[in-house]
Amino acid sequence: MGISLVRIDYAPYGQNPPHTHPRATEILVLIEGTLYVGFVSSNQDNNRLFAKILHPGDVFVFPIGMIHFQVNMGKTPAVAFAGLSSQNAGVITxxxxxxxxxxxxxxxxxxxxxxxxxxxxxxxxxxxxx
Structure with missing residues (x-):
């Protein structure tokens, strides 16, 4: 179908470490908790960090191929759903x-x-x- 969906459960202060999806853009929606998320632009763009603290209901997009991360900022678990624009997005941690x-x-x-x-x-x- 050309898409995939994943549920991500974060332990308190847990993280999804810096990684990239070489074949997909990712859109993440936070359901529970608080996440610090971000991605780093390309070398040609001076490796700028685009980051935000998300609260339930917030959405963040990670462009295809960009190194990105998520970190649970709270003492309680966090839950997010992410959609990827490929059924085979790939992941490189x-x-x-x-x-x-x-x-x-x-x-x-x-x-x-x-x-x-x-x-x-x-x-x-x-x-x-x-």
Missing amino acids: IADTVFGANPPINPEVLAQAFQLDVNVVKDLEDKFKN
């Missing part, structure tokens, strides 16, 4: 993909890319091993 690559990306490459000490990169890679 940024930290899992970069630090959990198999085989691992050379830590020197990631250290330079993220401006981190190589030992910090190695520690992150250990945390994200499959």
Whole structure:
């Protein structure tokens, strides 16, 4: 049909970490709780952050391919529904993909890319091993 729908349940202070859907735009409606949501625009747009705190009934759109996130800001669970403009939107979780690559990306490459000490990169890679 060209669309998909997902219910997302967030634990108190839980998050859906930075990720992207390479084949779909996402529209999220908050049903319960409070979420801090946002996406980062492209490099050509100076990587601007578009973010908002959502309350029940609020809606937010994440454009196709943009890195985005949601974080429960409250002490109680939050519930949202998201529609995606593809039945196969795909998902690429940024930290899992970069630090959990198999085989691992050379830590020197990631250290330079993220401006981190190589030992910090190695520690992150250990945390994200499959």
